[in-house]
Amino acid sequence: MASNAAVPFWRAAGMTYITYSNICANLVRNCLKEPYKTEVLGREKVHFSLSSWKEGKPLKPVVRSDTAKE
């Protein structure tokens, strides 16, 4: 499939394995039938606020609040 030195397409695009597996999980969750689907999509909500620090001071926080990781 791929030669020894090539990396998978997603790695070449800059994604980590975590992102890749999350996308796959999202695809699987979207395949479910209705009553289970809404219950399971509720488990995908992301919310946190991240701020990097430079020289001892926090910069403006970035709020990651997607409802589902795409």
Place this chain on the structure above:
Amino acid sequence: MAMAALRREGRRFAAPLLSPYRPVINPAAASAAAPSFVRSSPEEELPLGVRSISTQVVRNRMKSVKNIQKITKAMKMVAASKLRKIQPRAENSRGLWQPFTALLGDMPSVDAKKNVIITVASDKGLCGGINSNVVKLARVLYQLSSGPEKVARYVVLGDKAKAQLARKSKDDIELSIAELQMVPLNYTQISVLADDILKNVEYDALRIVFNKFKSIVSSVPTMATILSPELVEKESESGGTLGELDSYEVEGGESKSEILQNLTEFQFSCVLFNAVLENACSEQGSRMSAMDSSSRNAGDMLQRLTLNYNKTRQAAITTDLIEIISGKSALEANW
């Protein structure tokens, strides 16, 4: 009737005749003025003959202590119900990283040049000493892992740890994360966070410091180590548990370092998920026990205050009785 009202107020005023220096205060104004007028030992301020023993102060304290007791009891129950929900999830998530530890081992003693100390703590307070314990462990790790050619940085989850670490080590903080528990904790959220961390820091070893939940009364500060893929490869060459990595057959035709990279990223995400869940459990358990001891203390305080109040009230009544009787006996000259 008026006397009874005055006695209920805890004040006793002699007739205006005996107190030329004090303005006449009628009972209505006295009851209105009482809450804002705090006198702890009134005797020395009034001229002779006018006694007023105030139980108002004690009564106010009793009311506020009772309110505090109610609030802490309610907080304890809320924490108990949250703990019940999150505890099975934390215990189940332990199964996520156990295969990784079986495969890659947990090696806290591997020497790493760049250490990133990920401190997991809570956003809200009133949860006992768990946040200080985690920060203490993080500081010790920092001392252990800084030295010649070695660098250590902090990534802080939770406002409580951020406040404590920012006091002394603010130049070493790389990232700080807050508002983690606004939505119920789930794997997707933690993995997005793990992804952000991986993209923003360079590391040879990631050390996750959190509170492992043993029981409501005991939360142990724990450290989990994740090595970077390069370090894992180096270690596997030198033998030990990691040396057996080569004996595994790899499917998919990818190279070993590729696999190791995927594995370590996924391992980080799983261990972080478990760490955050365990810390949340410890937070609720510790809050339960802190609020419980707080309500118990409030109950003790209430008992002491009640005794004090009754003593004061009875002293006032006894004084009244003595005065009435001695007054009567003074009037009946042949007693």
